Amino acid sequence: MQRKILSFHAQVWKIWCFMFFERYSHSKLKMCRLFGVFILAFSFSNHCKAQKGDPNPYADLFAHSSLSKMENYVGLGSDWGSRIYNLDTPAKDYVLGLNKIDGFDESPVEARNFPSFKKEVIKTLEAEPEPIQSLLKDKLFRIYVCEDLGGSAISGFIQENGNTKGGFVLLDAKVLDRKANEWITYKENSIYTKGRLAVNVRIEPDEANTKNNALRYILLHEFGHILSGTQKIGPSFFDAFRSYLRFPFFSGIWKSEKIASMDTSFFPIRSKIHFYSGSVSLDEEWEKIYPVLEKSPFPTLYSATNADDFFAESFVSYVHVILEKRPWVLEIKDGEKVLYQMENGITKPSLEKQREIIRKILFKL
Known part of the structure; x- marks a missing residue:
């Protein structure tokens, strides 16, 4: 070339x-x-x-954190109870390093309700059907529980001899105290300034709208990040520079981690979308966001924020909508009046290649 x-x-x-x-x-x-x-x-x-590729600000943290080293997971138990920990010093140091890079001031502390939250995490994980259950057991080595994380959850990667073998997840027990529909609705609205209009998202029927199913969705999203590393879906998080050019999952959609191919022409407002920022007016801009999103190759708006979340959101969307046949419906509402409605876009023809890659991972084809 x-x-x-x-x-x-x-x-x-x-x-x-x-x-x-x-x-x-x-x-x-x-x-x-x-x-x-x-x-x-x-x-x-x-x-x-x-x-x-672009410089990777996390490379040094990932390379030197003890959480990233396979030797710290020797004797890994097969039961979920042995893999779930309250926050310890190495995990806290990892979060502090990550928050410093990302510009967050939060300093995590141990979860006060750790025993009860641990039971809920185990219950959630054990409810996952095959092939998800086996894949989780094979790649998700540890879960840490804390408070004041700086978000709902974050993930990390575990290496051995230069290869990513699995990963870990940190959960904020205090933040994860909403039912599934309420949690994802809160998350979607976190983009916008307060106004007349609001977004409502439904990912579970009323009888399944539980905190456990909110936790399930979050864990599957974070697990998607781990799979991107173990299956070499994208550039390694341990590399000093990361380029997406040679990875089929992102071809034609992402030029780099934060620059999409359609930014200047088709979806110019995409780069202004920042979750938990309250910076965009839904009242003024919704017609430039969701109708365009529905015609784009992004399954959800969160998947349009960066290339790494494009895979993680595509993975959880595939499991949720296609594999487990659960609902995913978003509405723009003016009071009780529905102005616009759309479904999760994982079934779009434009995502056929991405669905096939995920299907091969799940069923080891």
Whole structure:
């Protein structure tokens, strides 16, 4: 690829020089050569940057945290009870490092209701059917419970001899105290300033609208991040630079972690969407968001925030909607009046390749 680019721009340079040689003086020919060299250098620099990828601010933290090292998980128990811990010092240090990078001030503490919350986590995990149950047992090595995390949940990765073997998840027991529909509705509305309109999301029928099913959805999303590492879906989180160019799951959709292919033309407001920021007016902008989202290759709005969450959200959407046939409906409401309604987009024709990749992971094809 680099040879082709060099060859092309060498030809451009020769043509420019020939034109100026025929018509202008020797001094103009010098300018032409300099301009040609500039074009060549600029194009080659941009190509190399795209191949190399963006700097990864988390690489040093992941590489040096004791939570990332496989030797700390020797003798891993097969039962979920042996894998669930209250916050300890290594886990706290990991969160503090992550929060510092992300600009959060929170300092996590141990969960006060750890025994009861642990029971709920075990109940949630044991309720998962196959093939999810086996995949979780194989790749989810540990769950930490805390409070004041700086979010609902975060995940991390465990390496052995340079390969990502599995991962861990940290949960905030204090934050995760909502039923499924209330939690995801709260999350979706966290983007917007207070106004007349509001978003309502339903991911469970009334009889299944429980805190356990909110926890289930969150765990599956975080587990999606872990799978992206173990299955090499995207660039390694341990690399100093991360590029998505050679990974089929992101092809044609993501140029980099935070830049989508359709940003300038089809979905320009996408880059302004930040969950938990309260920075966008739903009243003024909803028609630029959800109708466009429905026509895009993103299954949910959260999946449109960055490339890594594109996979994690696609994974949980696949399990939730396709595998387990649960509902996922979003409405824009003005009081009781429904202005707009859409479903999870994981079944879109534009996501056929992504569905096939997830299906192969789940069923080991």
